[in-house]
Amino acid sequence: MFALRGVGLSVDRGRFVAIMGASGSGKTTLMHLIGGLDLPDKGSVKVDGLEIPALSDEERTLFRRRRLGIVFQAFNLLPSLSALENVMLPMLVDGRPYAEARQRADELMAQVNLSHRQRHRPATLSGGEQQRVAIARALTTRPTLILADEPTGNLDPTSAASIWRLLRHLASEGGTTVLMVTHEAAAAAHADVVHVLKEGRFTGTIEAGGCADATLVATRYAQLAD
Ligand SMILES: Nc1ncnc2c1ncn2[C@@H]1O[C@H](COP(=O)(O)OP(=O)(O)OP(=O)(O)O)[C@@H](O)[C@H]1O
């Protein structure tokens, strides 16, 4: 029994790519393989020229810490820390000086439009604001690749739209590659291209071009996922 098979995907730097598929189609498994959180039985996974399965456990940890930004459906913020401290934490864990972490966190909070919420604890922020803090935290290392697994699954439509715009902006302006997993056409429609995953295989591609047209993507998806 394989969760994925025959899956071939190549993503150019600075692209916003969505992987769309039903529950159990293998989306999270694919993200875990790319992020080195899981190892394939067979096959190759390359990020930035690094062959991920060939790295040691320690090298994979450093790869995640220094090159990847990971965003989940659950925001996973520490409740006792302020928004700013949550963003600073991974830099402090990585041994960076406090002042440098503080300055970078300030910049990132501004980038996600949350400068006015720095001192707030997660419980006093809206869902969309919490996810923006989580994205700021994922950006601390200037990642070459952001992996986002259902990043708007817990959000209302307005907050979700602000996250999609932010991810788009990071890809088009920041040159960061964004790989987002979703089962929602409204989310996938913001990506440049959508790859449809069904039962562990790719069944086709939708050139969404960031159109934000959920109906168009839903229609194409229904054909490809059939
Ligand atoms: N390490 C593994 N080895 C083999 N099968 C697995 C493994 N992890 C998950 N699976 C199975 O592979 C399938 C895909 O799981 P995965 O979590 O990737 O789905 P998903 O598309 O993310 O679903 P959801 O939308 O519900 O999050 C499931 O049937 C799951 O039970």
Ligand SMILES: [Mg+2]
């Ligand atoms: Mg999943």
